[in-house]
Amino acid sequence: MQIYATIAELVAAVTAEDVSLSELMIRQEVANSGSSRADIWAAMEHNLDAMAAAVKRGSTGAGAFSKTGLTGGEAIKLKHYRATHQSLSGDTMLAAVQNAIATNEVNAAMGVVCATPTAGASGTLPGVLFMLQERLKMSREQMVRFLFTAGAFGMVIANNAMIAGATGGCQAEVGSASGMAAAAAVEIAGGTPAQSAEALAMALSNLLGLVCDPIAGLVELPCVKRNAIGATNALVAADMALAGLTNKIPADEVVGAMKKIGEDMPQSLRETGQGGLAATPTGIKMKLRIFGQDRNLE
Amino acid sequence: MTANYKSVFDIIGPVMIGPSSSHTAGAVSIGHAARKIFRAPATQLTVRYYESFAQTHRGHGTDYALVAGVLGLAPADPRVPDALTLAQQQGLTVQFIEMAGASPIGHPNTAILTLSNAQKTIEVAGCSIGGGTIEIRRIAVDGFELTPRGPLPILLVWGAANNDQIIQNKLAKMTNIIQQKRYTHAKRQLVEFDLERNLQQHEVASLQASGAELVYI
Numbered sequence: 069m070q071i072y073a074t075i076a077e078l079v080a081a082v083t084a085e086d087v088s089l090s091e092l093m094i095r096q097e098v099a100n101s102g103s104s105r106a107d108i109w110a111a112m113e114h115n116l117d118a119m120a121a122a123v124k125r126g127s128t129g130a131g132a133f134s135k136t137g138l139t140g141g142e143a144i145k146l147k148h149y150r151a152t153h154q155s156l157s158g159d160t161m162l163a164a165v166q167n168a169i170a171t172n173e174v175n176a177a178m179g180v181v182c183a184t185p186t187a188g189a190s191g192t193l194p195g196v197l198f199m200l201q202e203r204l205k206m207s208r209e210q211m212v213r214f215l216f217t218a219g220a221f222g223m224v225i226a227n228n229a230m231i232a233g234a235t236g237g238c239q240a241e242v243g244s245a246s247g248m249a250a251a252a253a254v255e256i257a258g259g260t261p262a263q264s265a266e267a268l269a270m271a272l273s274n275l276l277g278l279v280c281d282p283i284a285g286l287v288e289l290p291c292v293k294r295n296a297i298g299a300t301n302a303l304v305a306a307d308m309a310l311a312g313l314t315n316k317i318p319a320d321e322v323v324g325a326m327k328k329i330g331e332d333m334p335q336s337l338r339e340t341g342q343g344g345l346a347a348t349p350t351g352i353k354m355k356l357r358i359f360g361q362d363r364n365l366e
Numbered sequence: 367m368t369a370n371y372k373s374v375f376d377i378i379g380p381v382m383i384g385p386s387s388s389h390t391a392g393a394v395s396i397g398h399a400a401r402k403i404f405r406a407p408a409t410q411l412t413v414r415y416y417e418s419f420a421q422t423h424r425g426h427g428t429d430y431a432l433v434a435g436v437l438g439l440a441p442a443d444p445r446v447p448d449a450l451t452l453a454q455q456q457g458l459t460v461q462f463i464e465m466a467g468a469s470p471i472g473h474p475n476t477a478i479l480t481l482s483n484a485q486k487t488i489e490v491a492g493c494s495i496g497g498g499t500i501e502i503r504r505i506a507v508d509g510f511e512l513t514p515r516g517p518l519p520i521l522l523v524w525g526a527a528n529n530d531q532i533i534q535n536k537l538a539k540m541t542n543i544i545q546q547k548r549y550t551h552a553k554r555q556l557v558e559f560d561l562e563r564n565l566q567q568h569e570v571a572s573l574q575a576s577g578a579e580l581v582y583i
Contacts (some may be wrong), residue, residue, distance in 0.1 A: 069542070069562050071369045097374050102540070102566055111375060118381040118442075175384035178427065178447050183387035185377045185497040190384075215378045222377035227369050231377075232388045232496025234418035234474040240496070248377075285422030287385035338474065339388075340421040359424060 069100050075224050075268065075319040079261045089255055089264060090213035093220035112212050118182040119171070119194040125179060126170025134176040136358050139288040143170035160203055161300055168195030168299040172292040184215075185222045185231045185244055188280075188287045192245035193218055195299025196253055210256060217255050218248040221268055228320075229327035233280030233339035236330025238291075242298040243275035243326065247319075249302035250309070259310050267309035269319035271302050276322070277329055279337035281344025284355035290345055370517050371499060372563060380498045382441040388475050389419065389426030392494030394446065397435020399502055399583040400479045400490040403522070409483045411436055411453075411460045416469035416476040419494075429462055432477060441498065469493070471503040478504075502583065509551040512558055515544070521559040524579040530557040532576050537561070540569050 072078040082092050097108050126132045126143045133140030146166040149155065155162050168191035175181045175190050184193040197214055200206055206214070222231070225244045230236040250267035254260075259267075275298070283289040315322065336343030345351050371377060382391040401408075413432055415423050423429055427447060434449035437456065445452060453460055469476035473493035480489050491504035493516075501516030514520050521537070523530045530548075537543055542562040549556045565573075570582050 069369070069372065071372065093374055100563055101373060102563065102569070108374075112378065115375075115379050115381060178384050180381060180442055180444075181384055182379055182381045183391060183498050184379075185387075187382060187384050187387040187391065187498075190387075193378075216374060219374035219378040223371050223374065226371040226377060226497065226499075230496055232475065232494070234388060235496065282422070282425070285425035287426065335417070335474070339418045341425065342421060 070096055071100070071227065072096075072220070072224060074228070075221065075265050075323070078220060078224060079265050082261045088213070088217070089220055089261055090216040093216040109212065112215050115182045116211055116215060118180060119184070120198065122171045122174045122179065122181045122190070123167045123194055123198050126173045127166060131170070132173040132177040132179055134173070134288055135178070136284070136286060136288065138283065138286060138354065139176045139292050140173050142292070143173055157300075160199060161303065163202070164195045164199040164299040164303060165296040167198045168192055168295040169292055171195070172295045176286070176288045176292060184218070185226060185248070186233070186241045188233060188291050189241040189245040189295060189298060191292070191295030192242055192298030192302065193249045195295060196249040196302050200253060200256060204256060206256065214252045214256055217264070218252040221251045221264070222248045225323050229323050230330055235338065236326065237278060237333050237338055238280045238294060239275050239278040239326055240330055241280070242294045243272050243278055246275055246298040246302045246305070247272035249299065250305040253302060253306035254309050257306065257310055263309040265319045266314050267306045269315035269317065269322045270308055270313070271305035272319070272322045272326060273315055273317065274301050274305065276326055279333065279344050280339040281337055281346045282339065282341055283346050283351040284358050285339075285341030285346070286358075370495060370501070371497070376497060376499050380441050382498065383444065383446040386426040387498040388494040388496050389422060389428045390431045391441040391498035392475070392500045393428045393431035393477065394435040394439065394441045395498065395500045396477055396479065396490070396492035396494065396502075397432040398438070399435075399492060399500070400481050400488070401436050401438055402581050402583050403490055403505060403507055404481045404488050405581065406483060406485070408436065408481045409457055409459060410481070411458060412480040413460070413462045414465050414478040415462065416465050416467070417474035419475050419477055420464040423462065423464075428477070432479065433458070433460055436479070436481065473501070508554070508556070510549045510556045512547070512549060512556070514558055515560050517560070518583055519561045519564050520583050521561060521573070522581045523557045523559070525555065529576075529578040530555075533573055533578055533580065534559070536573055536576065540565060
């Protein structure tokens with residue numbers, strides 16, 4: 069089974085074989101899975117359609133609301149704001165933010181999402197992708213390829229470090245998603261594989277150390293808005309890479325740093341709902357309101 | 367590097383009911399593995415949670431997700447959040463216990479499932495390593511105490527020695543066998559194959575056609 073161990077290997081392979089990152093990922097999947105190329109393509113289209121449906125659901129009507137009342141309807145607020153105001157960060161950025169928030173509001177409402185790489189980080193990639201669809205007039209084929217490229221980088225991160233908040237904090241979830249989205253965005257914009265790696269390195273470096281501190285242990289606060297930052301951070305990193313800026317610390321070493329930081333992170337900040345924002349007076353009040361008196365562990 | 371994530375769809379996917387890929391979609395998969403290993407309708411499920419699972423299972427919907435898996439629902443099935451009600455209707459009693467202390471299988475997202483009916487009891491210790499991908503690190507079934515490496519897929523073959531030789535020959539044409547372990551209990555045998563890649567449905571069917579009693583998770 070051929071699995072690329074490092075981002076450097078991935079970049080070297082596409083350069084040597086003169087194929088795109090997405091094509092390399094598709095060929096690897098065909099070789100490793102025993103499935104046909106057509107089936108693999110169709111499975112990724114299915115994932116793309118699930119992402120599109122989540123963005124639409126969160127951005128339509130009143131939006132999506134969670135049972136707890138902690139999150140919901142804020143993608144719609146952004147939609148109205150975009151329609152009626154001249155925003156500070158620009159409509160392109162806010163379109164990405166709206167898509168990201170819409171997706172994670174649907175996730176918090178126990179709706180259907182596509183984990184990219186996780187459900188908690190499921191808004192970051194679609195945040196970038198569906199904004200770029202309009203801005204770059206992407207074809208359906210390009211959108212599917214965007215997901216294969218993002219997946220290729222995500223596999224390296226997941227196999228070398230971690231993608232679970234419980235093992236590595238939010239840097240492993242939204243940080244990984246942001247790096248994946250940045251790398252895929254660079255490829256769609258015509259950048260080189262090396263620039264994709266730089267974009268990933270910058271995006272992930274910017275989110276290193278980000279803890280997982282969900283209020284009441286729910287994937288709502290601060291998760292929904294962290295995806296807004298994951299998406300916009302990806303776009304900024306992609307633009308920096310396309311402009312020729314470099315991270316200086318190579319992408320593989322950034323992934324290694326994330327792993328070490330995750331391992332050093334105290335348990336209270338790794339998806340236990342016990343530290344950070346979850347441990348603030350307001351966070352604790354919310355938890356008590358939702359779950360009643362806290363039970364002690366046996 | 368241990369390649370736990372072998373497919374692009376481990377990273378882009380699964381399509382699932384929220385809110386957490388590790389605590390919800392992964393939990394469905396752990397429940398599903400237990401269901402397959404039990405091989406019969408169960409009447410009692412006891413779940414012991416450790417670490418992050420113990421602290422956040424209620425908020426993440428881990429309870430209904432595990433039960434959904436035991437009932438055979440897919441991660442994207444809209445009935446996943448209603449699995450506790452479904453269990454009640456189907457005569458499955460469920461109990462959840464939050465354990466203090468460290469996971470006995472060394473992962474913060476650990477659930478140990480005990481599944482039983484009037485005839486038998488099994489225990490499956492699973493952990494959800496992120497993005498919906500799971501590992502099964504301990505299985506107690508039919509008196510056998512299995513300790514797999516963790517990563518799926520795993521194939522369990524019951525019965526006589528020549529049985530697993532036939533399976534082994536067939537498997538070798540499909541994928542690499544990373545590890546093969548033979549367990550014996552009361553003169554019976556069970557062989558565990560840890561496989562390099564997921565098998566296609568028709569491949570599992572072809573293995574089953576050999577007549578051996580097997581479970582593929």
